[in-house]
Amino acid sequence: MMSRLIGVGVGPGDPELVTVKGVRALREADVVVVPVMDTLERGRAEATVLHYVDASKVVRVVFALNERTDRARREAAWDAAGDRVAELLGRHGTVAFATIGDPNVYSTFTYLAQTAGSLVPDLVVETVPGITAMQDLAARSGAVLTEGTEPLTLVPVTAGAAVLKDALEGPGTVVAYKFGRLAAEVATALRETGRTEGAVWGSALGLAEESIRGASELESELEVGPLPYLSTLIAPAPRDGGRGGKL
Incomplete structure (x- = not known):
């Protein structure tokens, strides 16, 4: 089974600004991953995603999004997130990662894709642009x-x-x-x-x-x-x- 990781830009917060292609990618994915801080509260990406997919297919993955000084802690969070997504890719064909804005503009998706790509052989990585x-x-x-x-x-x-x-x-x-x-x-x-x-x-x-x-x-x-x-x-x-x- 081919593994696909799709970074989906869901815009800055207004759910009406998610593109038609973005909505389709979220709905067709087996799992939708959303980044959260280590406090585990619902983030802006998750709040937007829930307008289009059922909460049962949404998986929160912790990133040290509030970490600005401790590089070791930040990279440990990236490693753990990559491990979790690699596990999900092993059980599902397609995993979408929802990110605010655009996945190619200052997005945590960049780090996740690099990590997951080193863990999952022949991983296909795609992105769906979002409104910035x-x-x-x-x-x-x-x-x-x-x-x-x-x-x-x-x-x-x-x-x-x-x-x-x-x-x-x-x-x-x-x-x-x-x-x-x-x-x-x-x-x-x-x-x-x-x-x-x-x-x-x-x-x-x-x-x-x-x-x-x-x-x-x-x-x-x-x-x-x-x-x-x-x-x-x-x-x-x-x-x-x-x-x-x-x-």
């Missing part, structure tokens, strides 16, 4: 990601605020992922590069607790409390307002 948080935020806020010849830079702020500042000093649109814990540094980088105006950030997109704000409100929001870790920022490229000016 930057696309959803652009749609919900009205921010235009790119025009004409403008570049687009995607930065995980977990790499450091300096990386973001370097990108903001360039000519194109900059998208920042996972910046909640460094929101103060992000606000400073925007201000120092003159990119605050027109920039927007959002979290929990498509969910009841959705929040979308102008970047000028970042510092005042921090006075209320910390931002969610999975916050997304769009700082559009400077534009003169003319139609087709960047062609």
Whole structure:
């Protein structure tokens, strides 16, 4: 029996943003794996998946998603997850792994596929693309990601605020992922590069607790409390307002 592992992007949280192909892959799979933290609470991927498949075919697999400093602990979690998925592949023909966003953009699926591929001979790995948080935020806020010849830079702020500042000093649109814990540094980088105006950030997109704000409100929001870790920022490229000016 051929073993297939399919990474399915289920979008940022709104179940209506799962593609038709993604829904079909989830429903046709023998098992749907969803990543959870070691606290075992239901994650965003699982909440989305349950709109389309019965809970009986959903299997939670622990990843150290909240681990940022202890590499050994993180890799041990990856190894354990790979072992669990390899076990499932041994008993079932097709296993789908549901990941928020897209499986090829900063996804835990990358690590899982590498590990499972080393454990399961002739494993076939496929991916189904998903809507990303930057696309959803652009749609919900009205921010235009790119025009004409403008570049687009995607930065995980977990790499450091300096990386973001370097990108903001360039000519194109900059998208920042996972910046909640460094929101103060992000606000400073925007201000120092003159990119605050027109920039927007959002979290929990498509969910009841959705929040979308102008970047000028970042510092005042921090006075209320910390931002969610999975916050997304769009700082559009400077534009003169003319139609087709960047062609």
